[in-house]
Amino acid sequence: MRGTISHLADLRLPGMLVAKVVRSPFPHARIRRLDPRPAMGIPGVVAVLTAEDFNESRAPRLFYGVDRRDQPVVARDRVRYVGEPVAAIAAETLEAAEEAARAIEVEYEEWPAVFDPLEATEPGAPLVHEDCPNNIFLHTRLRHGDIEGGFAAADLIVEETYTTPPASHAALEPHGAIAQWEDGRLTLWSTTQAPFAVQETIAEIFGLPREFVRVIVPPLGGGYGGKGYVRLEPIVAALAWKVSGRPVRLILDRSEEFILLTRHTAHIRIRTGVRSDGTLTARQVEVYWGAGAYADITPRLLRGAGLVRVVGPYRIPAVHVDAYGVYTHLPPAGPFRGTMSFEGAWAYESHMDTIACRLGIDPLELRRRNLLRPGDRFCTGELIEEAFFLECLEAVAECLGWEQPHEKGEGTRRRGRGLAIMMKSTLPRSRSECRVVLRADGRLELHTGTVEMGQGAHTALAQIAATETGLPLERIEVIGPDTTRVPYDATTSASRSTSMMGAAVQEATARLKEELRRRAAPLLEANPEELIVQTGRVALRDRPEEWIAWEEILRRHSMEALEAHGVFETRGGLDPETGQGIASPHWHQGAGACEIEVDVETGKIRILRYCAAAYAGRVVNPALAELQNQGNVIFGLGQALMEQIVFDHGQPVNANLSDYPIPSLRDLPDELESFLLESPEGTIHGLGEMTLPPVAPAIANALFDAIGVRIRDLPITPEKVWRAIHGDKADV
Incomplete structure (x- = not known):
C-alpha cells in the first residue's frame, strides 16, 4: 500500500x-x-x-x-x-x-448591475431577471407569539445590523x-x-x-x-x-473556483426586547440573503436554514423572522460549511453580548437565564428533547476559566475574553438508504451513497456496521457512491451522514441478522426466535454450544451472498407562511470561548486560547470527532478574521490563494482545546459544523471585552479594528 x-x-x-x-x-x-x-x-x-x-x-x-x-x-x-x-x-x-x-x-x-442585496431591492435597481420585481425571488416567514406585546413588555430594546461578505470554500481539490x-x-x-x-x-x-x-x-x-x-x-x-x-x-483552475459558487452575502437586522433581569421577551429578525445571479439551492435553504438558524437557542415568547432571497449580479451562492447558521450565530451571539453590556449582566449569566432546556418549545413550535446548550457553554467557560479574573493587558497589548453558542438544524425532510451484502467468504460489503471527502464518513459507517455485526473492521468493505450500485442518499451535507446514514446502516444490519436467523432455523432445527446471532455464527439461545457459521448458512442454502436493505427517513418541514412545524429531526449544538490579545497600534488579533465543545449524542470514532471539532475552529478562524471575496464592479480581485488568505499554522490559537459531550440515551449527532459558527462572535465578543469596540461586519480585519480604535466612532 x-x-x-x-x-x-x-x-x-x-x-x-x-x-x-x-x-x-x-x-x-x-x-x-x-x-x-x-x-x-x-x-x-x-x-x-x-x-x-x-x-x-x-x-x-x-x-x-x-x-x-x-x-x-x-x-x-x-x-x-x-x-x-x-x-x-x-x-x-x-x-x-x-x-x-x-x-x-x-x-x-x-x-447596469447591482451587487448588494439591499440595494438590489430598492426601486429602480437593475433587474437581474425581468420576471422578478425588486429582485426578491422568495420571502419566507416565521411567526411565533405576540411580537408587539413582547416588545411592550421589555425594559430595553436593542437593535443592530450584522453583515457577512461572500467567501470561497477554498477546498484543496478543485x-x-x-x-x-x-x-x-x-x-x-x-x-x-x-x-x-x-x-x-x-x-x-x-x-x-x-x-x-x-x-x-x-x-x-x-x-x-x-x-x-x-x-x-x-x-x-x-x-x-x-x-x-x-x-x-x-x-476548474483556482480562479474559476471563486466564481463558480460563493457563500451568501447576508444583511441581518436583529431587534430584541429584554427585561431588566435579562429575560428575553421578543426578537424580530429581518434577513436579506444575497443569492447571486441564479436561485440555485437558495430556495430550499431559505425555507429551513435561512429562517430558523438566525434566531438562536433561546426561550423567547415572541419571535418574528422575515427572510428574503435576493438576486444580484454576483456569482451564484449556495451551501457553505455551517450554512446560514454561521451568519446567524455571528449576529445573534454578538447581539447577546451587546444586550449583556447594556444591562450590566455577565454574558455567560445572560445566556444561562435564557437558553433552551429539555422540554422547552422552540419558536417553530417543536419540542426540544435533547438540549445540551447549557452544558456546551459551561464546558467552554470552565475551560477558559471564565469565573476567574483575567489579565486585561497594558500598553499596546490588550486582552479580552468572549464566548458564544450555536443552534443548527439539519435537513428536515430527507432519506438515506444503504445495502449490506454478506459474502460467502465472510466479508461484509456496505453499499452507501455517502461521499467520502476527508471527513472519515466511510470509516465511521464501517465502524457502525462492525459494532452491529460484531465483525472485525478489516472484514467490512465500503462501496461508495455510484448511482447504479448503491441505493439512494439525499446528500452528503448538513452534518447528516453519520447520524442518518448511520441509522440506515443499523437498520440494514438488524435485518441481515434477522435473515440469518431465518435461514439458520431449519438447519439447527429450531424456530428463529430461539436463535441468537453472534459474531460470525448463529446459535441456539439456550444451548449456545450448538451453532452454525454464517458462511455455512450461505453454503447450505447454495447462496453466494445474503443482502439486507436499510432506510432512514425524516419527514419534517415548516409551514411556508408561519414557519411553524418541524425544522429538524434533532438540533446540532456547540459552543466556543476564547481569550485574545489585540495590538492597538496595528489592530492585529492573536488568539491566545480557544475552547470548543459540541454535543455528539454518542461518539462513533473519538479521533475523527476530535479532528472535526478542531477543523471547525480553524475553518471558522478564516471566516472570522480574514476571508472574503472582494469584488470590484462584479469582478473578483483576489481570486487566488495568494490574495485570498486562509488560516496558516501561524494563525492558529496558541492553545486549542475541544470537548465532545455525550449522552447514554442520545442519538448519534453529526459534528461537521458544530464548533464553527461560534468562532466569529466569540472573537468579536472578546474584542469588545478587550478594547470596547463592536465590529458588526465580517471579517474582523486588522484595518477594521484599527479604524474602530482610532476613528471618530468607537462602535462600528
Missing part, C-alpha cells in the same frame, strides 16, 4: 478530450454577437458548445434549477455575472482548448467532471456531494429516465458544501453529447 487516494483528476479514459469554458468578463450585459468559427480552425479543437446547440431537434434543455429553472447551461443572449459560461470547447489538449477559448469572438453591450455517452446512456464522474441530485437534474435536462444517467463519485479533496447539488455536470454532459461518444473532462 502506498497510502494514496485517487481523485477525479487522476482518472484517464481512452480518447478523452479536455474542456475549457469561455466566461463573461461583465457582470451584466447583452450578448450582441458570438462567433465560434475562429476556434474551430485551431488544430486539436473537436467541438464548441454554445446556446445555439440547444435549438437543435432532440437537443437537451438549456435551463435548469432546483425550484426555479432560471440558470442556462451556457448563456443565450444575456450574462448576469462575471464568469458566467457563454461557450465551452472540447479539444485534444488543454493548450488547444485554451487557444480556442481566446479565439472565440464575443461582443457585449454592458448593462471542481471537476468527466462525461461519456454510450448507446444513449450517460456516465458522469463528478466531484459532487450529491450524486443522486446530479442524476435527477441531468436526466431532466436530457429528457432521460434516471437510470440512463450513472453518476460515480471518487473520494473528494474537500467540499464544505461547495460541491453540493449541480455545478459543472450540465456543461460537461452537453459537450460530451455534442462530440458523440468521446469522454470529456473539465477541471
Whole structure:
C-alpha cells in the first residue's frame, strides 16, 4: 500500500478530450454577437458548445434549477455575472482548448448591475431577471407569539445590523467532471456531494429516465458544501453529447473556483426586547440573503436554514423572522460549511453580548437565564428533547476559566475574553438508504451513497456496521457512491451522514441478522426466535454450544451472498407562511470561548486560547470527532478574521490563494482545546459544523471585552479594528 487516494483528476479514459469554458468578463450585459468559427480552425479543437446547440431537434434543455429553472447551461443572449459560461470547447489538449477559448469572438453591450442585496431591492435597481420585481425571488416567514406585546413588555430594546461578505470554500481539490455517452446512456464522474441530485437534474435536462444517467463519485479533496447539488455536470454532459461518444473532462483552475459558487452575502437586522433581569421577551429578525445571479439551492435553504438558524437557542415568547432571497449580479451562492447558521450565530451571539453590556449582566449569566432546556418549545413550535446548550457553554467557560479574573493587558497589548453558542438544524425532510451484502467468504460489503471527502464518513459507517455485526473492521468493505450500485442518499451535507446514514446502516444490519436467523432455523432445527446471532455464527439461545457459521448458512442454502436493505427517513418541514412545524429531526449544538490579545497600534488579533465543545449524542470514532471539532475552529478562524471575496464592479480581485488568505499554522490559537459531550440515551449527532459558527462572535465578543469596540461586519480585519480604535466612532 502506498497510502494514496485517487481523485477525479487522476482518472484517464481512452480518447478523452479536455474542456475549457469561455466566461463573461461583465457582470451584466447583452450578448450582441458570438462567433465560434475562429476556434474551430485551431488544430486539436473537436467541438464548441454554445446556446445555439440547444435549438437543435432532440437537443437537451438549456435551463435548469432546483425550484426555479432560471440558470442556462451556457448563456443565450444575456450574462448576469462575471464568469458566467457563454461557450465551452472540447479539444485534444488543454493548450488547444485554451487557444480556442481566446479565439472565440464575443461582443457585449454592458448593462447596469447591482451587487448588494439591499440595494438590489430598492426601486429602480437593475433587474437581474425581468420576471422578478425588486429582485426578491422568495420571502419566507416565521411567526411565533405576540411580537408587539413582547416588545411592550421589555425594559430595553436593542437593535443592530450584522453583515457577512461572500467567501470561497477554498477546498484543496478543485471542481471537476468527466462525461461519456454510450448507446444513449450517460456516465458522469463528478466531484459532487450529491450524486443522486446530479442524476435527477441531468436526466431532466436530457429528457432521460434516471437510470440512463450513472453518476460515480471518487473520494473528494474537500467540499464544505461547495460541491453540493449541480455545478459543472450540465456543461460537461452537453459537450460530451455534442462530440458523440468521446469522454470529456473539465477541471476548474483556482480562479474559476471563486466564481463558480460563493457563500451568501447576508444583511441581518436583529431587534430584541429584554427585561431588566435579562429575560428575553421578543426578537424580530429581518434577513436579506444575497443569492447571486441564479436561485440555485437558495430556495430550499431559505425555507429551513435561512429562517430558523438566525434566531438562536433561546426561550423567547415572541419571535418574528422575515427572510428574503435576493438576486444580484454576483456569482451564484449556495451551501457553505455551517450554512446560514454561521451568519446567524455571528449576529445573534454578538447581539447577546451587546444586550449583556447594556444591562450590566455577565454574558455567560445572560445566556444561562435564557437558553433552551429539555422540554422547552422552540419558536417553530417543536419540542426540544435533547438540549445540551447549557452544558456546551459551561464546558467552554470552565475551560477558559471564565469565573476567574483575567489579565486585561497594558500598553499596546490588550486582552479580552468572549464566548458564544450555536443552534443548527439539519435537513428536515430527507432519506438515506444503504445495502449490506454478506459474502460467502465472510466479508461484509456496505453499499452507501455517502461521499467520502476527508471527513472519515466511510470509516465511521464501517465502524457502525462492525459494532452491529460484531465483525472485525478489516472484514467490512465500503462501496461508495455510484448511482447504479448503491441505493439512494439525499446528500452528503448538513452534518447528516453519520447520524442518518448511520441509522440506515443499523437498520440494514438488524435485518441481515434477522435473515440469518431465518435461514439458520431449519438447519439447527429450531424456530428463529430461539436463535441468537453472534459474531460470525448463529446459535441456539439456550444451548449456545450448538451453532452454525454464517458462511455455512450461505453454503447450505447454495447462496453466494445474503443482502439486507436499510432506510432512514425524516419527514419534517415548516409551514411556508408561519414557519411553524418541524425544522429538524434533532438540533446540532456547540459552543466556543476564547481569550485574545489585540495590538492597538496595528489592530492585529492573536488568539491566545480557544475552547470548543459540541454535543455528539454518542461518539462513533473519538479521533475523527476530535479532528472535526478542531477543523471547525480553524475553518471558522478564516471566516472570522480574514476571508472574503472582494469584488470590484462584479469582478473578483483576489481570486487566488495568494490574495485570498486562509488560516496558516501561524494563525492558529496558541492553545486549542475541544470537548465532545455525550449522552447514554442520545442519538448519534453529526459534528461537521458544530464548533464553527461560534468562532466569529466569540472573537468579536472578546474584542469588545478587550478594547470596547463592536465590529458588526465580517471579517474582523486588522484595518477594521484599527479604524474602530482610532476613528471618530468607537462602535462600528
